[in-house]
Amino acid sequence: MDSRNYFRGGYFGRQQPREYSYYPETFTPAPPYYSKAPPSNQDSCRNLSKYVIYACNILYTLVGAGTLALGIWLRTDSRFRDFISERYRQAVDGAFWQAPTLFVFSYILIILGATMIVVAFIGCCGVVGGSRLFLGFYAGLLFMLLIFTISCGVYILYRQNGIEVELSDALNYMVQHYYQGPSIVQEALDRLQQAFRCCGNAGCSDFEVFRQDPPRTCDIRCDGCHYRIMIALQIGFSVAVVVYGICILAEIVDMSITFVLLFRNDQKKNQKPVYLFPSREEYEREMIAMGRRPIEDPRLQQMSHIRPQSRTKEW
Incomplete structure (x- = not known):
């Protein structure tokens, strides 16, 4: 299943992470860990x-x-x-x-x-x-x-x-x-x-x-x-x-x-950020705060060592 389609219509379409960063150009995280909607405190x-x-x-x-x-x-x-x-x-x-x-x-x-x-x-x-x-x-x-x-x-x-x-x-x-x-x-x-x-x-x-x-x-x-x-x-x-x-x-x-x-x-012209949790621990803590059960994913091991970054991707 396409990760973007899964995110747009799936269970995690309304998540609002509290802490975020720009994702690396060489890595696309699993659907539960990113959102195209910026957090409310960004602007x-x-x-x-x-x-x-x-x-x-x-x-x-x-x-x-x-x-x-x-x-x-x-x-x-x-x-x-x-x-x-x-x-x-x-x-x-x-x-x-x-x-x-x-x-x-x-x-x-x-x-x-x-x-x-x-x-x-x-x-x-x-x-x-x-x-x-x-x-x-x-x-x-x-x-x-x-x-x-x-x-x-x-x-x-x-x-x-x-x-x-x-x-x-x-x-x-x-x-x-x-x-x-x-x-x-x-x-x-x-x-x-x-x-x-x-x-x-x-x-x-x-x-x-x-x-x-x-x-x-x-x-x-x-x-x-x-x-x-x-x-x-x-x-x-x-x-x-x-x-x-x-x-x-x-x-x-x-x-x-x-x-x-x-x-x-x-x-910021022609740049569109995608926000994600900086680590698996942040994701689990956010899901527990929302009253939801964290979903296991094969790529969680990749998320555990990713640090917050300040990069943008051209869309």
Whole structure:
């Protein structure tokens, strides 16, 4: 009887050996000692790697969606856009990189958020499909995303002083043109003073310099809006550093795992393992644990001296 037919339809078709190795190319063991079905713990490490990649992709999606929403809001909000256009019309129309930091920052947020969402989608497709093409493309995108995220952080740190100067300049402009300037200036300053409970740039004295009365939206404590807004920005930057720092660590771990899966798939290509008990004692112990009686076979003497090996056979 053919050993393979005996195994597929016989008594031992559902055995799951706990310990196994690849069989030698010159030896085919008796049917009770091998199985084409791998043990349940073989892919535990691979499954754990997939779950880690899924978790990282979920993080990318959430952070990317929040980043994209903030960038779109800064770019499309009518009050913010009209004020930027009114205050910095010459700079915005002249050169993009000479525009205010917040104006440039909105585009950076949109690009970064959209990139994170696309990378997360491609990563999930690559893990689910197991395609080496998707995994390789995903690893390349992860590297680009890592470089881009670090570059954005360096740019914001470099422009931090510029943000403070631009904020002070914008507040002085709004105080000076509160009563004589466009209505968007008055509306923007009122919204800032109500939101942060402040008044002017440094306090109520800013309006007295221009011989103007403080508006009704000024807080009676006369705290400057520059001080209040900078505190809020520092808190926001601290939260962003923590969030994107976690994303950078996740990108490094995710990229490492992806490369491991990619190269392991390349080494295991066109190889199909067959698992067997390393010795007769292991076979008998396994059969007793399953509540079955070991079957004697003429080739048991051959199995008794075979040691576990790490070899594969091409199918």
